[in-house]
Amino acid sequence: MDKGLAERVVETAGRVVASGAISTNGHGNVSIREPGSDEMYFTAGPSLRGHPLDAVVRVGLDGVLREGDLPPIQGAVVAMHTAMYADRPDVGCVIHTHSPFATAYAVAQRPIGCWIEALAMFGLPSGIPVAGYGPRGSAEAIAHIRAAVLPDHPAVLLANHGVLVFHRTPELAVLVGGIVEEAAEAGFHASALGGPVELPEEMRAAALQRAMAYAAAGTAHG
Numbered sequence: 001m002d003k004g005l006a007e008r009v010v011e012t013a014g015r016v017v018a019s020g021a022i023s024t025n026g027h028g029n030v031s032i033r034e035p036g037s038d039e040m041y042f043t044a045g046p047s048l049r050g051h052p053l054d055a056v057v058r059v060g061l062d063g064v065l066r067e068g069d070l071p072p073i074q075g076a077v078v079a080m081h082t083a084m085y086a087d088r089p090d091v092g093c094v095i096h097t098h099s100p101f102a103t104a105y106a107v108a109q110r111p112i113g114c115w116i117e118a119l120a121m122f123g124l125p126s127g128i129p130v131a132g133y134g135p136r137g138s139a140e141a142i143a144h145i146r147a148a149v150l151p152d153h154p155a156v157l158l159a160n161h162g163v164l165v166f167h168r169t170p171e172l173a174v175l176v177g178g179i180v181e182e183a184a185e186a187g188f189h190a191s192a193l194g195g196p197v198e199l200p201e202e203m204r205a206a207a208l209q210r211a212m213a214y215a216a217a218g219t220a221h222g
Contacts, residue, residue, distance in 0.1 A: 001067050002041070006056040008032060009041045012093065012170040013048040019174055021099040021163075021181035022048060028097035028162075029074060031059075031081040032170060035092075039066060040081060044074045048097075061085050076137030083142050084166040087149070093170040095177050098162040101184035106130060106157040115196035116186055118179045120204035121211040122172075123154050127198075128180055133159040155180050 013030045016022055026049035031042040038061045045055035057068030061082050065075075081094040105112050105128075112128040114120055119127060131148035134141030145164065149156050154176050155165045163180060167173040190196040199207070 001056075001058055002034065003053075005032060005034060005041050006053055008170065009043060009056050010051050010053050012095075012174060013043055013051040015170070015174045016095060016097065016177060017049050019178040019181075021097060021102075021177045023098040023100060023103070028095065029077060029081070030096075030170075031094045033061075033085050033092050038062075040085065040094075042070075042074075042078065042081065044068060044070045046071075046073070079137055079142050080145060080164055083146060084164070087146060088166060090168055091166045092168050093173040094164070094166045095173045096158075096162060096164050097177060099177065099181040099184075101188050102128075102157065102163045102181050103161075104188065105184050106162055107160055109133075109159045111157065112180065112183050112187060113196060113198040114204055115190070115198045116179075116183045117199065117207045119183055120199060120207040122176055122179055123152065124176070124179075125201075125204040125208065126150055126153060128153070128155050128157055128183075130157045130159050131164075133161070136161075 026047035132144040
């Protein structure tokens with residue numbers, strides 16, 4: 001086992017918890033693809049809160065456990081992670097949580113629209129779709145996820161279950177997970193004011209372009 005990569009998985013789990021995009025009991029899982037390899041490192045503990053280093057396991061992208069102990073309840077969702085790595089070669093990290101507001105949309109089977117600027121800025125200009133329900137870890141569930149994921153979009157809601165986020169790096173995956181939860185919370189509260197209003201499509205592209213322009217300009221120094 002690569003201790004450095006296992007430590008990065010634990011650090012990422014801690015960042016998810018610190019972001020607040022997590023359920024009360026901290027349930028969820030994090031995986032990181034090992035660069036240049038056909039395997040991932042995966043959190044096998046029951047909670048991301050204080051996840052122990054010795055509960056990180058090594059799993060092949062074929063879903064076969066290679067090192068460590070993987071309880072059945074955690075093993076059931078391994079296929080969600082391996083499917084994203086198989087379908088998106090650019091993905092380096094996958095995070096699954098039951099973050100409260102986003103999961104509320106998943107339970108209602110309602111997509112999250114692009115009603116906050118950050119979604120457009122961070123690769124979700126069409127919002128977050130909902131993958132149809134399938135029993136935990138079943139081939140049906142995985143097929144629904146694959147069918148629902150939008151091209152180049154790094155997140156999907158899992159009907160009656162939770163949220164799945166996937167991105168190039170752990171840092172970006174944690175960031176997007178937080179933005180998804182922020183958008184869900186904003187939409188929830190806006191429903192009391194007549195409902196959230198999505199950004200016009202041309203403004204979504206403009207938001208992304210502005211963000212890229214500022215990034216290209218770099219840090220300003222006074």
